[in-house]
Amino acid sequence: MATNPKSLLSLSESEMLTLWKKILNLDVPNTDCDVQRIDGIDLDATIWLHIRQWYAHLLQTAPLHMVPVEDMLGSATITTQADSATQVQLPARCVRPVEVRMLGWKRSVTEFLSPDHPVAKMQSNALLRAGTENPVVVAYDNRLELYPSVTTGMPAAVEILRAVAAPADGSFSFSPEALNTIKQFEQSL
Secondary structure (H helix, E strand, O other): OEOOHHHOEEEOHHHHHHHHHHHOOOOOOOOOOOOOOOOOOOHHHHHHHHHHHHHHHHHHHOOHHHOOEEEOOOOOEEEEOOOOOEEEEOOOOEEEEEEEEEOOOOOOEOOOEOOOOHHHHHOOOOOOOOOOOOOEEEEOOOEEEEEOOOOOOOOOOEEEEEEEEOOOOOOEEEOHHHHHHHHHHHHHO
16 A cells, blocks of 8 residues: 555556657657558657666665555565564555654664665674664664564564555656656656
8 A cells, every 4th residue: 555646647658658758749740641660660669668677766766655565565575584683574655764663663664775874784793783772773775673672562563664666567666746847857858
């Protein structure tokens, strides 16, 4: 379930292709004449490549109000490791995590550390490891490590897991204001 569906456009592949052509003034008006060429470039294939690049970039970098943010708790695989870390395997369509909270943590984590960050490296030491007041989440490709994993007297359980995710049906979902980035994206190619 998306957390911001009312503010987002949802377009099918054909709608997205039509819109892209319209924004870039590539839509050809219908006439009574039909001409087919077999020696030219496949314009639609080229446009599709650009659309996919633009959408991947948008999902990865745009502000959260511009992209679909979903509750991923039901589709993630969660395991607790012996070294007091909880690992979360995110689904393939998850692009970037935005919020994680475990039962017993005093706050959610919205900033995710790379594995080479000094604080991430400290999590291997039980004496330096994060606590419930200031939890740490280390992000790998499609996997998260959550510290601390278990709090005294509580089971290890993730209660919030939200992420930017590509729509499962292959459609394109984004804020109307993202359309303003298309021309600039095309010029950067």
